[in-house]
Amino acid sequence: MDLRMRRARRGEFPTIWAATIETVWRDLPEDEKARLDRTAWEGHIRKRLEPYVESDRTEAWVAESADGTFLGYLLVGPGGGYLTQETHGFIYDVWVAPMHRRRGIGTSLVRWAADWARSKGYAKIKLEVAETNPAARRVYEAAGFRLERAYMGRVLEAPPENGQSREQRPKR
Numbered sequence: 001m002d003l004r005m006r007r008a009r010r011g012e013f014p015t016i017w018a019a020t021i022e023t024v025w026r027d028l029p030e031d032e033k034a035r036l037d038r039t040a041w042e043g044h045i046r047k048r049l050e051p052y053v054e055s056d057r058t059e060a061w062v063a064e065s066a067d068g069t070f071l072g073y074l075l076v077g078p079g080g081g082y083l084t085q086e087t088h089g090f091i092y093d094v095w096v097a098p099m100h101r102r103r104g105i106g107t108s109l110v111r112w113a114a115d116w117a118r119s120k121g122y123a124k125i126k127l128e129v130a131e132t133n134p135a136a137r138r139v140y141e142a143a144g145f146r147l148e149r150a151y152m153g154r155v156l157e158a159p160p161e162n163g164q165s166r167e168q169r170p171k172r
């Protein structure tokens, strides 16, 4: 497909926000979601994502077809500088409109992001993906990304009646 990339227009940010928030919500661990009020959470996440979705820090790019149909978007910008001093390119989000999925657009967007990062002088591009999003993981792997690190979590069971967790009880 003949994809054209251009910077997102102001009127497209409501779509970008809604899709980004939906993806983050969908990929939250179920046990955490069960404790959240969605409306209150949306207020929280909008503030946290503001610097990555709609700010001078990142760039929002839209993929459109030759006839100008909105096919998807990409949020890219600098990342890293935490574990090492090096910054690299970072994909903050990639999204393809549902009716245009499985046509290679996601893969093209991710490859385009790698070219974008190279053109900015970065030696590497990174991203974060949820364990529960195998579709995106396959797209990234097909575009040459490899797992480097993973978050791990453990749900903690309620303490027993006497208030001591198993770990606190003396070992025999």
Ligand SMILES: CC(C)(COP(=O)(O)OP(=O)(O)OC[C@H]1O[C@@H](n2cnc3c(N)ncnc32)[C@H](O)[C@@H]1OP(=O)(O)O)[C@@H](O)C(=O)NCCC(=O)NCCS
Residues within 6 Å of the ligand: 023, 093, 094, 095, 096, 097, 100, 101, 102, 103, 104, 105, 106, 107, 108, 128, 129, 130, 133, 134, 135, 136, 138, 139, 142
């Ligand atoms: C992830 C996403 C961007 C993929 O976009 P896409 O245009 O459908 O991806 P592609 O067509 O390039 O898919 C390439 C390959 O990835 C795999 N893949 C993509 N979507 C898949 C799915 N839903 N189930 C299983 N495999 C999938 C397939 O191997 C596919 O190749 P094939 O169609 O020849 O079998 C899209 O599903 C999306 O927007 N999801 C919601 C947002 C999201 O999760 N973003 C990632 C945040 S980390």
